[in-house]
Amino acid sequence: MxxxxxxxxxxxxxxxxxxxxxxxxxxxxxxxxxxxxxxxxxxxxxxxxxxxxxxxxxxxxxxxxxxxxxxxxxxxxxxxxxxxxxxxxxxxxxKIPYGFLTLARYQEPAPHDLWLLATGTGLAPFISMLQDFETWQKYRHIVLAYSVRTQQELAYVDRINEIQNIFGENGAEFCFLPIITRDPFAKLNHRLPKLIESGDLEQEADLKFNVESSHVMLCGNPQMVEDTKEALKCRGLIMNRRGVGNIAVENYW
Ligand SMILES: Cc1cc2nc3c(=O)[nH]c(=O)nc-3n(C[C@H](O)[C@H](O)[C@H](O)COP(=O)(O)OP(=O)(O)OC[C@H]3O[C@@H](n4cnc5c(N)ncnc54)[C@H](O)[C@@H]3O)c2cc1C
Structure with a gap:
């Protein structure tokens, strides 16, 4: 080697x-x-x-x-x-890092609302972004929606709360939305595309997707990424290319 x-x-x-x-x-x-x-x-x-x-x-x-x-x-x-x-x-x-799922890729629209939508280990890059003061200074609202199958798989919850306490004090308003798809008693238990189609995600976040103000990042399961992308496009959002547009994605397989 x-x-x-x-x-x-x-x-x-x-x-x-x-x-x-x-x-x-x-x-x-x-x-x-x-x-x-x-x-x-x-x-x-x-x-x-x-x-x-x-x-x-x-x-x-x-x-x-x-x-x-x-x-x-x-x-x-x-x-x-x-x-x-x-x-x-x-x-x-x-020796070198890779990838373009970074906030620097957004030039238009200007930073306003940041939606971070993950399944499973797709949470990882968002925890990194949320531990950067610049993220909290740049945006007015940050929504983290994290979809898992069972309560046991809901990792990093304490860290997310800690991050909110440390970084959120003088920065963006933060909303954490755990989604547990196999728990009929969970507040949110449908898959992300369905929660977008039904309007439930926006209702829980108390924020609307908006072509003029939303940056939306998707990370994890390719099927989630594909279906969520389509649900967001139906809402008028567009893929981010060469700095312009709302949606940025990373598929894990
Ligand atoms: C840009 C990028 C970033 C990634 N970051 C992570 C990460 O932070 N954490 C992580 O665990 N994996 C991550 N992955 C996936 C990782 O590279 C491997 O695929 C994973 O570690 C499994 O490797 P494997 O050889 O055991 O199985 P593989 O032969 O690589 O995969 C076998 C199958 O396992 C399933 N699978 C693979 N990765 C995952 C996953 N993360 N969650 C659920 N099912 C999966 C898929 O069905 C896949 O076809 C990332 C992939 C990419 C492309």
Whole structure:
């Protein structure tokens, strides 16, 4: 493997959220700089072969360590092994970050309302963005809608509350909307496209999608991304291209 392409980092901590979900932190080389919302390419050796996957960075660009939030795919070449990670283990980190799911991509419309819509581990880039003061200064309203299947999979809730307390004091008005699709008693339990079509998401957020004022970011399951994109287009919103437009997306597979 190319030593020029990767640095070898050390796992510092591991947190298990559910049988199929965990987070971990690792050392960050001082030369590894990124913008909130970007992803890293990380790798592990499996039977002598380096397997590398894209991972959105959870930590903020100002943190000294790197944090990631991972699914476990039982048959997955990478995560079936990564799930056994423990402090002290080593991980390859590609030296450059990637990706354009960043707030810098928006020039028009001007920042006003920011909608961050995630399924599962697609929450990761949004936690990074929310730990950047600039995000809170730029926008008047921030809505974070986070869709999971079960209550157990609803990770990072304490962190989200902490972030709101720290960053929200003098910044944007923040609304956190957890969605639990398999819980009939959850306040919101339909999939994101349906919640947009029905108007329930806007009602809960007390905010309307608006072509003149909304930036909407979608991250996670490709089917959610596709269907949500269509639901938003029906509301008049357009894809963000070359700085102009409302909707920006990242598919995880
Ligand atoms: C830009 C980008 C950023 C990503 N960021 C993350 C991240 O922050 N956290 C993360 O866990 N994964 C992330 N992924 C997915 C990640 O790269 C791997 O696909 C994932 O780790 C599974 O790897 P695997 O080899 O075990 O299975 P793969 O062979 O890569 O995937 C097998 C199948 O597992 C399912 N799957 C893959 N990823 C996920 C997921 N995240 N949630 C639910 N089902 C999934 C899909 O059905 C996929 O076809 C990202 C992908 C991209 C393209």
């Amino acid at each position: 190319s030593e020029e392409k990767y640095t070898l980092e050390t796992v510092l901590s591991v947190k298990r959220w559910a049988a199929n979900l965990f987070s971990f932190t690792m050392t960050r080389p001082s030369a590894f700089r990124f913008t909130a919302g970007q992803f890293a390419r990380i790798g592990i050796q499996v039977e002598g072969e380096l397997i590398v996957r894209a991972y959105s960075i959870v930590s903020s660009p100002f943190d000294e360590t790197l944090e990631f939030f991972s699914i476990v795919v039982p048959e997955g070449a990478f995560t079936s092994q990564l799930q056994y990670l423990k402090p002290g283990d080593q991980i390859y980190l590609e």
